[in-house]
Amino acid sequence: MNFELSKKQQLFRQMIRDFAEKEVKPIAAEVDEKEIFPLENVEKMAKLGIMGIPIPSSYGGPGGDNIMYSIAVEELSRVCGTTGVIVSAHTSLCVAPIYEFGNEEQKSRFLPKLCKGEWIGAFGLTEPNAGTDASAQQTTAIEDGDSYILNGSKIFITNAGYAHVYIILAMTDKSAGVKGITAFIVEKETPGFSIGKKELKLGIRGSSTCELIFENCRVPKENLLGKVGGGFSIAMKTLDGGRIGIAAQALGIAQGALDETVKYTKERKQFGRSISQFQNTQFQMADLQTKTEAARLLVRSAAFKKDSGVSYSADAAMAKLFASETAMEVTTKAVQFHGGYGYTREYPVERMMRDAKITEIYEGTSEVQRMVIAAKMYK
C-alpha cells in the first residue's frame, strides 16, 4: 500500500498545475461569460500530450496512466470546469473506447490524430427518451451492403460541433433489446450527419453541448466498433472510465472553491478580525477539506484499479457519486462564505457552483451511481 504519487505523477502534477494556472485560469471567467469553447488552449494541451494521456506511444499517445489523466482533469477543473470536461469527454468517451474496443486498423487510423489533438472526440448515447434508461435507444442502424444507415438523434452531446470523431450507439436489432445495440465510429463529414441545437446551460458554459442528427447517415462497416450487438456493453464500460474523469472534474471544482475560500476568508475582515479566525469558519472549512480529500482518494483509487486492469466499475461510481456531491456542497458553502460578493461574478465561486451541478447529472446521475454501487453489493 502506498498513498504517494510516483515521481512521474508528481512531475506531471507540477506541469499541469503550472499550465492550468498560467493558461487556463486567466481566461476561465471569460470562457464562462461569453460561452467560448477554448480551442486555443485545447491546441496547446494537445501539443503537450494532454489529449490522450493514457494512450501508449505506439498509437501516438504519451504513454501516461489513468492516475495522471485524473490529475489532469482535476487540476484543469480546479480553475475551469469547462476545460476539464472537454479533456474528460474527449479522452474517456472517445479515445478510450477506440483504444479498448477498436481493431488494429481503427486504432491506427483514429488514435494518433485524436491524441495529437488534430481531432477532438465525442460520444453519443443519450436521446430525448433514453437518459438513465439508456437501453431505450431509438436511433437505428440498418445494414445496407458495406455500410450501416443511421437514423435518429442524440442530445446533450459534449464537444459536439468541435469534435471530428463521435462514438455513436444505435439499435441494429430492436427485437434483441440491449443486445441489439451496436457502437459506431462516426466522422464529422459523414453525409447525413449534422449538428442540431446548441444547449444554453447553467454551468460549464464554454463547453459545447449539442444535438446530433442522423438522416440516412451512411457509416461504412469498417467504422463498426466492437461486435454487432456489443454496443451497450461498450457504452457501459466507457461510462465507467468516464466517471473517473467526471469525478476528477468534480474534485477539481471542489478544491478550486476551497482554495478561493481560504484566500477570501483570510482577507475578509468583519467585527475587527479576519473571518478565517472564527471557529464557525474553521470547523466548516475543515469538514469540507476532509470531504474533498476523501473524494480525492476515491478518484485515485478508481484510477489505480483501471491502471491495474482489475474491475473498477463500482469504484468509479463511488468516486463520481461522492466527488460530485462534495463539489456541490463545497461550492454552495464557498458562495455562502463569500456572502454577497460570492453571488457576483467578481469572484469565481459562483461559476464554480454553477459548474459543480452538472457533475451530479452527466455520465450517470447520482441515482445511477447508487444503482451501480448497490448492484455490486447485492449481486
Added chain:
Amino acid sequence: MCILKEMKIVVCIKQVPDTTEIKINPVTGTLIRDGVPSIINPDDKSGLEAALTLKEKHGAHVTVITMGPPQADAVLREAMAMGADDAILLTDRKFAGADTLATSHALAAALSKMEWDLIITGRQAIDGDTAQVGPQIAEHLDIPQVSYVQDIDYNESIFTVKKKTEEGYQVLEAEAPLLVTVLSSANKPRYMSVQGIVNAIDKEVKVSGVADIEAEESKMGLKGSPTKVHKAFSKGVKSAGQQFEVEEEEAVGIIISKLKEKFII
C-alpha cells in the same frame, strides 16, 4: 566533404526555493523554508529554453548540469521533460558550503571533462542574486563570455548574441566555444510535455562527485570558499510614514521642513 558536427550545448541550472512562496517567521525574522517548493531558477530556465530553441532550429545535443544535494535530481528531470537530452548531477559532501567561487570551480572542472560549443547559465539565482557563477566559469575555462543575454541565434558557426545594457542592447558576434548568461526576460520557457515526463523518469542522471571530475579538493565546498558571511539580519520594518497630497511647490516646503526637523539639513 564537409561534415557538420552536431552542436553541443551545456546548460547550468540551479535548484532554488521559490522565493515568491517564502514567508518570514514574524517572531524570529528568519525564512520559513518548510513546504516551500523547489524550482529551476528562473534565469536558468530561460537559459534552457534558449538552448532548446537552438536545438529546434539548428539541431543540437543539450545537456543540463547542476551542483546540489541528491534532491536536485528533480530539476534535472524537469529539464529533461522540457527537452534536454541528458543530465549530470554533481553531488558530494565535499561540495557543501560552496560560495560562488567554489561552485564555479566545481562546474568548470566538470565541464572541462565534457565536449561543448556553447555553455549557457542563467544571469543570476533568485536565492543569492550574485550573477557571478556564469562569468567565473568562463574565466576558469578561459573562453569568451557574454552576460545579460536577451537573445541568441546561430548561423554558419557564428553565434549572434543580443546583450542587454543599461541604455539598450548590444548585438555581438562570437564563435564557439562561448559562454552566455541569459536573462529570464529572454523568453517564456516551454512547459514539460507528458511524453517528456514519461521519458525523463526512466532516463539515467549521471551522478558525479569530486573524484569523478578530478577537481582540486582545496577549491571545493567550504574550503574553497573565500566568501564569509559577516552577519545575517532581516530588514527592520519602517513605519508607514506620512503622506501629503499637495501641489509641487508646497511639497518642496514640506520636504525642507521635515529634513530640518530631523537635523539632516
